[in-house]
Amino acid sequence: MSSAAHRRSTGRSTGVGPTGLLAVSMCLALAGCSSSGQQAAEAMPTMRSPSALPGSADLHLPIEPYLFSEAETAKLSRAGAVLRKACMQRFGLDYAVGPADPPTGPRTFMDRRYGLTDPAEAAVNGYHLGDRDPRTQPVRPPQFSAEQQQVLTGHLPGKTGTDGTSLQVNGVPVPPGGCYDEAKRGLAGSGDLGPSSLAQQTNFRTFKDSMSTAQVTQAFEAWSGCMKNRGYSYADPMESIGDRRFLGDSPTPLELQVATADVTCKQQVDLIGTWFAAEASLQKESIARQQAEFTAALATKTEQLAKADAVLRDR
Numbered sequence: 001m002s003s004a005a006h007r008r009s010t011g012r013s014t015g016v017g018p019t020g021l022l023a024v025s026m027c028l029a030l031a032g033c034s035s036s037g038q039q040a041a042e043a044m045p046t047m048r049s050p051s052a053l054p055g056s057a058d059l060h061l062p063i064e065p066y067l068f069s070e071a072e073t074a075k076l077s078r079a080g081a082v083l084r085k086a087c088m089q090r091f092g093l094d095y096a097v098g099p100a101d102p103p104t105g106p107r108t109f110m111d112r113r114y115g116l117t118d119p120a121e122a123a124v125n126g127y128h129l130g131d132r133d134p135r136t137q138p139v140r141p142p143q144f145s146a147e148q149q150q151v152l153t154g155h156l157p158g159k160t161g162t163d164g165t166s167l168q169v170n171g172v173p174v175p176p177g178g179c180y181d182e183a184k185r186g187l188a189g190s191g192d193l194g195p196s197s198l199a200q201q202t203n204f205r206t207f208k209d210s211m212s213t214a215q216v217t218q219a220f221e222a223w224s225g226c227m228k229n230r231g232y233s234y235a236d237p238m239e240s241i242g243d244r245r246f247l248g249d250s251p252t253p254l255e256l257q258v259a260t261a262d263v264t265c266k267q268q269v270d271l272i273g274t275w276f277a278a279e280a281s282l283q284k285e286s287i288a289r290q291q292a293e294f295t296a297a298l299a300t301k302t303e304q305l306a307k308a309d310a311v312l313r314d315r
Contacts, residue, residue: 059110059276062283063206066199066297067109072305074100076193079308080183082315084152087179091151091169095179096142104134113207114275115237117266122259126251127241135249154178187307194304196297202286210279211236219274226265232258237266 068076081097088095106112106129116122124130144152151169154177167174175182184193210216220236227234234240240262246255266272287294 059272061110061206061276061280062287063199063203064109066287066294066301067195067203068301069109070103073194075305075308075312076187079187079311080193082311083183083186084179087175087182088148088151091172091174093148093151093169095148095152098142101139102137104132104137105129107132114272115241115266116259116263117272119260119263122263123256126255126259127243127246128251128255150174150178152178152180154181186311187304188300191300196300198290198293199297202283206279206282206286209282210275211238213278213282216275216278219269219271222269223265223271226268227261230261230265232261237262237271 078097078100081095085095085097112129116127121130147169150167151174154167154174177184187193211220223237224233224235227240232240234243240258243255243258246252246258251259
Protein backbone atom coordinates (compact mmCIF):
# COMPACT_ATOMS: atom_id res chain seq x y z
CA MET A 1 0.00 0.00 0.00
CA SER A 2 1.43 3.35 -1.01
CA SER A 3 1.69 6.22 1.45
CA ALA A 4 -0.61 8.27 -0.80
CA ALA A 5 -3.27 5.58 -0.71
CA HIS A 6 -2.95 5.34 3.09
CA ARG A 7 -3.47 9.07 3.47
CA ARG A 8 -6.50 8.95 1.19
CA SER A 9 -8.05 6.03 3.08
CA THR A 10 -7.31 7.31 6.58
CA GLY A 11 -6.99 11.06 6.20
CA ARG A 12 -3.73 10.88 8.14
CA SER A 13 -0.04 10.62 7.57
CA THR A 14 1.46 7.25 8.37
CA GLY A 15 3.60 8.93 11.01
CA VAL A 16 0.66 10.23 12.98
CA GLY A 17 -0.95 8.27 15.77
CA PRO A 18 -4.31 6.92 15.03
CA THR A 19 -7.37 8.82 15.85
CA GLY A 20 -10.90 7.31 16.48
CA LEU A 21 -10.08 4.37 18.70
CA LEU A 22 -13.01 3.63 21.03
CA ALA A 23 -12.53 0.76 23.46
CA VAL A 24 -15.40 -1.59 22.73
CA SER A 25 -15.91 -5.32 22.38
CA MET A 26 -14.97 -6.86 19.05
CA CYS A 27 -17.73 -8.78 17.31
CA LEU A 28 -16.50 -11.19 14.65
CA ALA A 29 -20.08 -12.15 13.90
CA LEU A 30 -20.16 -9.22 11.50
CA ALA A 31 -17.62 -11.13 9.45
CA GLY A 32 -19.62 -14.32 9.52
CA CYS A 33 -17.44 -16.24 11.98
CA SER A 34 -17.48 -17.51 15.53
CA SER A 35 -15.21 -16.53 18.41
CA SER A 36 -12.56 -18.92 17.11
CA GLY A 37 -9.50 -17.05 15.83
CA GLN A 38 -8.80 -19.94 13.46
CA GLN A 39 -12.27 -19.68 11.95
CA ALA A 40 -11.79 -15.93 11.55
CA ALA A 41 -8.55 -16.49 9.69
CA GLU A 42 -10.19 -19.02 7.40
CA ALA A 43 -13.17 -16.85 6.43
CA MET A 44 -13.54 -16.75 2.66
CA PRO A 45 -15.24 -14.20 0.38
CA THR A 46 -18.87 -14.95 -0.34
CA MET A 47 -21.62 -13.30 -2.34
CA ARG A 48 -23.99 -11.24 -0.18
CA SER A 49 -26.78 -8.81 -0.79
CA PRO A 50 -25.86 -5.08 -0.98
CA SER A 51 -27.65 -4.37 2.32
CA ALA A 52 -25.36 -6.86 4.11
CA LEU A 53 -22.21 -4.74 3.77
CA PRO A 54 -20.94 -3.84 7.28
CA GLY A 55 -19.83 -0.22 7.52
CA SER A 56 -16.20 0.07 8.54
CA ALA A 57 -17.12 2.67 11.17
CA ASP A 58 -19.33 0.07 12.89
CA LEU A 59 -16.53 -2.47 13.31
CA HIS A 60 -14.02 -2.53 16.16
CA LEU A 61 -10.63 -4.22 16.11
CA PRO A 62 -8.93 -5.68 19.22
CA ILE A 63 -6.18 -3.04 19.09
CA GLU A 64 -8.56 -0.12 19.62
CA PRO A 65 -8.59 -0.09 23.45
CA TYR A 66 -4.81 0.36 23.44
CA LEU A 67 -4.93 3.42 21.17
CA PHE A 68 -6.62 6.80 21.68
CA SER A 69 -9.96 7.85 20.28
CA GLU A 70 -10.46 11.23 18.65
CA ALA A 71 -12.11 12.45 21.87
CA GLU A 72 -9.28 11.10 24.03
CA THR A 73 -6.65 12.67 21.81
CA ALA A 74 -8.50 15.98 22.00
CA LYS A 75 -8.57 15.72 25.80
CA LEU A 76 -4.79 15.27 25.94
CA SER A 77 -4.39 18.23 23.60
CA ARG A 78 -6.57 20.50 25.75
CA ALA A 79 -4.82 19.46 28.94
CA GLY A 80 -1.42 20.05 27.33
CA ALA A 81 -2.47 23.54 26.28
CA VAL A 82 -3.60 24.32 29.83
CA LEU A 83 -0.26 23.18 31.25
CA ARG A 84 1.69 25.19 28.67
CA LYS A 85 -0.32 28.29 29.50
CA ALA A 86 0.44 27.89 33.23
CA CYS A 87 4.12 27.41 32.41
CA MET A 88 4.23 30.52 30.22
CA GLN A 89 2.55 32.63 32.87
CA ARG A 90 5.52 32.05 35.18
CA PHE A 91 7.53 34.10 32.68
CA GLY A 92 4.91 36.82 32.40
CA LEU A 93 4.07 35.65 28.89
CA ASP A 94 0.71 35.00 27.31
CA TYR A 95 -0.33 31.71 25.76
CA ALA A 96 -3.80 31.62 24.27
CA VAL A 97 -5.82 28.43 24.62
CA GLY A 98 -8.18 28.81 21.70
CA PRO A 99 -11.13 26.66 20.67
CA ALA A 100 -10.44 23.27 19.17
CA ASP A 101 -10.13 23.11 15.41
CA PRO A 102 -13.01 21.50 13.51
CA PRO A 103 -12.55 17.72 13.34
CA THR A 104 -11.07 16.43 10.10
CA GLY A 105 -10.33 13.04 8.68
CA PRO A 106 -12.33 9.83 9.23
CA ARG A 107 -15.03 9.88 11.89
CA THR A 108 -13.63 6.91 13.80
CA PHE A 109 -10.61 4.66 13.95
CA MET A 110 -12.24 2.20 11.54
CA ASP A 111 -13.90 4.68 9.20
CA ARG A 112 -12.11 4.41 5.82
CA ARG A 113 -9.64 1.84 7.18
CA TYR A 114 -10.74 -0.51 4.42
CA GLY A 115 -11.76 2.25 2.06
CA LEU A 116 -15.28 3.36 1.27
CA THR A 117 -18.26 1.41 2.60
CA ASP A 118 -21.13 3.92 2.41
CA PRO A 119 -22.92 4.05 -0.98
CA ALA A 120 -24.42 7.48 -0.29
CA GLU A 121 -21.04 8.93 0.70
CA ALA A 122 -19.42 7.44 -2.39
CA ALA A 123 -22.06 8.99 -4.64
CA VAL A 124 -21.63 12.47 -3.13
CA ASN A 125 -17.96 12.70 -2.11
CA GLY A 126 -16.24 9.89 -3.97
CA TYR A 127 -12.97 9.19 -2.18
CA HIS A 128 -12.93 12.67 -0.63
CA LEU A 129 -13.97 13.32 2.97
CA GLY A 130 -16.62 16.01 2.48
CA ASP A 131 -16.69 18.64 5.21
CA ARG A 132 -14.10 16.62 7.18
CA ASP A 133 -11.55 16.82 4.38
CA PRO A 134 -8.34 18.42 5.77
CA ARG A 135 -8.05 20.40 2.56
CA THR A 136 -11.23 22.31 3.45
CA GLN A 137 -9.91 23.07 6.97
CA PRO A 138 -6.42 24.54 6.50
CA VAL A 139 -4.26 24.51 9.59
CA ARG A 140 -3.17 27.94 10.76
CA PRO A 141 -0.34 27.52 13.26
CA PRO A 142 -0.19 30.10 16.02
CA GLN A 143 2.35 32.90 15.72
CA PHE A 144 4.75 33.34 18.62
CA SER A 145 7.29 36.02 19.40
CA ALA A 146 10.96 35.09 19.66
CA GLU A 147 10.67 35.25 23.45
CA GLN A 148 7.62 33.00 23.50
CA GLN A 149 9.33 30.47 21.24
CA GLN A 150 12.35 30.37 23.53
CA VAL A 151 10.21 29.59 26.56
CA LEU A 152 8.04 27.09 24.70
CA THR A 153 10.92 25.12 23.20
CA GLY A 154 13.78 25.78 25.63
CA HIS A 155 16.06 27.09 22.92
CA LEU A 156 16.22 29.65 20.16
CA PRO A 157 18.83 29.82 17.38
CA GLY A 158 21.30 32.57 18.14
CA LYS A 159 20.04 32.99 21.70
CA THR A 160 21.23 30.05 23.75
CA GLY A 161 23.12 30.04 27.00
CA THR A 162 26.79 31.00 26.60
CA ASP A 163 28.15 29.97 29.98
CA GLY A 164 26.62 26.53 30.34
CA THR A 165 23.85 27.76 32.60
CA SER A 166 20.16 27.25 32.00
CA LEU A 167 18.33 29.65 29.79
CA GLN A 168 16.45 32.35 31.62
CA VAL A 169 13.68 34.66 30.50
CA ASN A 170 12.56 37.54 32.70
CA GLY A 171 14.78 36.12 35.44
CA VAL A 172 13.08 32.73 35.48
CA PRO A 173 14.93 29.53 34.39
CA VAL A 174 13.38 27.86 31.34
CA PRO A 175 12.59 24.19 32.07
CA PRO A 176 14.41 21.54 30.01
CA GLY A 177 12.71 21.35 26.63
CA GLY A 178 10.70 24.45 27.44
CA CYS A 179 7.02 24.56 28.31
CA TYR A 180 6.23 22.00 25.61
CA ASP A 181 8.24 19.31 27.36
CA GLU A 182 7.11 20.43 30.81
CA ALA A 183 3.49 19.97 29.76
CA LYS A 184 4.30 16.58 28.26
CA ARG A 185 5.97 15.47 31.49
CA GLY A 186 2.92 16.63 33.42
CA LEU A 187 0.78 14.15 31.51
CA ALA A 188 3.17 11.32 30.63
CA GLY A 189 6.08 11.60 33.05
CA SER A 190 9.25 10.40 31.35
CA GLY A 191 7.34 8.27 28.84
CA ASP A 192 5.78 9.03 25.49
CA LEU A 193 2.54 10.97 25.34
CA GLY A 194 -0.27 9.17 23.57
CA PRO A 195 -0.45 5.59 22.34
CA SER A 196 2.47 3.28 22.94
CA SER A 197 4.82 2.43 20.08
CA LEU A 198 3.82 -1.21 20.54
CA ALA A 199 0.15 -0.44 19.90
CA GLN A 200 0.91 1.81 16.96
CA GLN A 201 3.30 -0.63 15.34
CA THR A 202 0.84 -3.49 15.77
CA ASN A 203 -1.91 -1.36 14.29
CA PHE A 204 0.06 -0.60 11.13
CA ARG A 205 1.64 -4.06 10.83
CA THR A 206 -1.61 -6.01 11.00
CA PHE A 207 -3.21 -3.76 8.41
CA LYS A 208 -0.33 -4.40 6.03
CA ASP A 209 -0.07 -8.11 6.82
CA SER A 210 -3.81 -8.70 6.49
CA MET A 211 -3.65 -7.74 2.82
CA SER A 212 -1.34 -10.69 2.17
CA THR A 213 -3.54 -13.34 3.79
CA ALA A 214 -5.08 -15.89 1.46
CA GLN A 215 -8.68 -14.93 2.21
CA VAL A 216 -8.08 -11.21 1.63
CA THR A 217 -6.09 -11.67 -1.56
CA GLN A 218 -8.92 -13.87 -2.88
CA ALA A 219 -11.43 -11.19 -1.91
CA PHE A 220 -9.30 -8.59 -3.70
CA GLU A 221 -9.31 -10.75 -6.83
CA ALA A 222 -13.08 -11.09 -6.67
CA TRP A 223 -13.47 -7.35 -6.11
CA SER A 224 -11.08 -6.59 -8.98
CA GLY A 225 -13.08 -8.85 -11.30
CA CYS A 226 -16.28 -7.12 -10.28
CA MET A 227 -14.73 -3.71 -10.99
CA LYS A 228 -13.43 -4.90 -14.37
CA ASN A 229 -16.94 -5.93 -15.32
CA ARG A 230 -17.92 -2.30 -14.75
CA GLY A 231 -15.09 -0.98 -16.89
CA TYR A 232 -12.50 -0.15 -14.19
CA SER A 233 -9.11 -1.85 -13.81
CA TYR A 234 -7.74 -1.93 -10.25
CA ALA A 235 -5.99 -4.72 -8.39
CA ASP A 236 -7.40 -3.77 -4.99
CA PRO A 237 -9.36 -0.95 -3.26
CA MET A 238 -6.17 0.80 -2.17
CA GLU A 239 -5.23 1.22 -5.80
CA SER A 240 -8.52 2.89 -6.68
CA ILE A 241 -8.54 5.16 -3.66
CA GLY A 242 -4.96 6.22 -4.49
CA ASP A 243 -5.70 6.90 -8.17
CA ARG A 244 -3.81 10.12 -8.98
CA ARG A 245 -6.76 11.30 -11.06
CA PHE A 246 -8.75 11.59 -7.84
CA LEU A 247 -6.27 13.65 -5.82
CA GLY A 248 -7.77 17.05 -6.63
CA ASP A 249 -9.51 19.35 -4.19
CA SER A 250 -12.95 18.07 -5.15
CA PRO A 251 -14.36 14.83 -6.58
CA THR A 252 -14.70 14.46 -10.34
CA PRO A 253 -17.59 12.72 -12.12
CA LEU A 254 -15.30 9.78 -12.91
CA GLU A 255 -14.28 9.54 -9.26
CA LEU A 256 -17.91 9.38 -8.17
CA GLN A 257 -18.58 6.60 -10.65
CA VAL A 258 -15.53 4.57 -9.61
CA ALA A 259 -16.23 5.08 -5.89
CA THR A 260 -19.82 3.93 -6.30
CA ALA A 261 -18.70 0.84 -8.20
CA ASP A 262 -16.06 0.23 -5.51
CA VAL A 263 -18.68 0.05 -2.75
CA THR A 264 -21.03 -2.09 -4.83
CA CYS A 265 -18.27 -4.60 -5.55
CA LYS A 266 -17.24 -4.69 -1.87
CA GLN A 267 -20.84 -5.60 -1.09
CA GLN A 268 -20.99 -8.35 -3.65
CA VAL A 269 -17.84 -10.17 -2.50
CA ASP A 270 -18.11 -9.43 1.25
CA LEU A 271 -14.72 -7.75 1.15
CA ILE A 272 -15.14 -5.74 4.36
CA GLY A 273 -16.28 -8.69 6.46
CA THR A 274 -13.50 -10.88 5.10
CA TRP A 275 -10.78 -8.26 5.58
CA PHE A 276 -11.95 -7.39 9.07
CA ALA A 277 -12.00 -11.04 10.15
CA ALA A 278 -8.48 -11.59 8.85
CA GLU A 279 -7.03 -8.50 10.55
CA ALA A 280 -8.90 -9.12 13.80
CA SER A 281 -7.38 -12.61 13.94
CA LEU A 282 -3.87 -11.22 13.40
CA GLN A 283 -4.36 -8.65 16.14
CA LYS A 284 -5.71 -11.14 18.63
CA GLU A 285 -2.64 -13.30 18.06
CA SER A 286 -0.26 -10.33 18.46
CA ILE A 287 -1.91 -9.16 21.67
CA ALA A 288 -1.93 -12.67 23.13
CA ARG A 289 1.81 -13.07 22.43
CA GLN A 290 2.62 -9.81 24.23
CA GLN A 291 -0.21 -9.60 26.72
CA ALA A 292 1.93 -8.22 29.56
CA GLU A 293 3.23 -5.39 27.37
CA PHE A 294 -0.24 -4.54 26.12
CA THR A 295 -1.63 -4.58 29.66
CA ALA A 296 1.08 -2.09 30.66
CA ALA A 297 0.27 0.08 27.63
CA LEU A 298 -3.40 0.16 28.63
CA ALA A 299 -2.48 1.13 32.19
CA THR A 300 -0.29 3.96 30.87
CA LYS A 301 -3.12 5.20 28.68
CA THR A 302 -5.53 5.17 31.63
CA GLU A 303 -3.04 7.09 33.77
CA GLN A 304 -2.49 9.77 31.10
CA LEU A 305 -6.21 10.31 30.65
CA ALA A 306 -6.69 10.54 34.42
CA LYS A 307 -3.98 13.21 34.62
CA ALA A 308 -5.61 15.09 31.75
CA ASP A 309 -8.95 14.96 33.53
CA ALA A 310 -7.36 16.38 36.67
CA VAL A 311 -5.69 19.22 34.74
CA LEU A 312 -8.92 20.19 33.00
CA ARG A 313 -10.90 19.91 36.24
CA ASP A 314 -8.52 22.22 38.08
CA ARG A 315 -8.04 24.81 35.32
